[in-house]
Amino acid sequence: MAKSITVLGTGYVGLVSSVGLADFGNSVTGVDLRKDIVETLQSGTPTIYEIGLEDYLQRNLEAGRLSFTTDGPAAIRDADIVFIAVGTPPGSDGHADLSQVEAAARSVAKNLTGYKVVVTKSTVPVGTNRRVQEIIAAESGQVPGEGFSVVSNPEFLREGKAVQDFFHPDRIVLGCEDERARGYMEDVYRALYLIQTPFVWCNLETAELIKYASNAFLATKITFINQMANLAEATGADIHTIARSMGMDGRISPKFLHPGPGYGGSCFPKDTKAVAATGDEYGVDMSVIKEVIRSNDEQKSLTAKKLLRLMGGSASEKTVAVLGLAFKAETDDVRESPAIDIVQELLLDGAHVRVFDPEAVENFKAALVGEGPFGGGLNSDLREKIEEAAAERLSYCRDEFRALEGADALIIVTEWNAFRNLNLERTKALMKGQVIFDARNVLDPERVRALGFSYAGVGR
């Protein structure tokens, strides 16, 4: 039977989940604290860039199965099931900051008008769902499993493919410890049952750790291939042939073996830090993941340094075109994007920087000076210097060709399709210099060199 669902938080995960759960036939209310987000969504306009999202949003709004509000308490009172999809940004000590999750749990407790299932979709460290259960029990006076149930349902969608991933997940993980809640979750995801999606039923702690283990493993795979790429580069080997051959081994798989400027995004950086912090808390060795974190930071800074080296040691007074600001293609998310480090480094070195990204410019403007959800990493001196340099020497361009005008060097930071098919003849005519640093290996080195450019990729 279709359920009445409230989703707390309408960011990347909450919005895609709201729209997807409504499309499964459930009646869904998406709640956000931000009035501007709620109004935009209610008018049928997505607040994030995700392929296919607008159609699903509008279709479900029109069908009357989906609505958005800032009135969390009323939406919770009306729901059978409350999904928590709020942010869990990194705290200063590496642990996830759980204040938004705990506030959401308190809000559920205050509005527990009858039995409800509370489902945590946010990525939360092991033990958090027990804590959510304790908060709701303590503040509502209800017994877990009777007055309410807590379910851990971590989300695995990829930004850029979020809608597709929501409707065709590899698996649904459900940390669920009572039969009544299990029946509710089977109803919620009935559409996925019918297409034989694997369901993993387990306890709360296992579900929480599955998410961290998966993200930490993927981050490790990227870091591994980046280190191998650096070795290939130093020895004259070709990382693409290496990665392709490794991927032919069924035990390895070809996915996540693409070298680049280091991983970014809202998940891998914070989730690796959080799982390392959990290891410390329990006295368990997480040295592999700690080394991944260190090495990835190093890869970002190596990328910026390599660009300066390709430009003869300094970019001062030179013009650099930066194509791509998002942390990966098909998203407007710039959280922890390598482009932030690279543009900051270029500005501090005295370069004129011309940037273009098809979707991520507005988010980047805040992130560059340490604002936005993951901001705050810059001390005030550095921030002031970057702000001043950006005001004088940073131009946001309308397309890739404007960014290339008069550039001494080009760096490709995000693998947008438009950059894979970059018109190289036009690039040649627009640029003043010859340096191309393809930090995503999206161009054909032979073609680029044949036009007289000096080409550098990663590991080839």
Ligand SMILES: NC(=O)c1ccc[n+]([C@@H]2O[C@H](COP(=O)([O-])OP(=O)(O)OC[C@H]3O[C@@H](n4cnc5c(N)ncnc54)[C@H](O)[C@@H]3O)[C@@H](O)[C@H]2O)c1
């Ligand atoms: N972004 C991803 O690709 C992804 C993938 C899988 C899992 N996750 C996890 O999902 C969670 C959410 O991530 P996101 O990227 O969607 O975050 P986000 O920052 O894009 O969105 C969170 C939203 O929650 C709202 N919010 C905060 N407290 C609220 C409350 N009490 N009531 C209603 N709204 C509230 C905020 O205003 C914000 O709009 C995180 O734990 C993240 O790690 C993210």
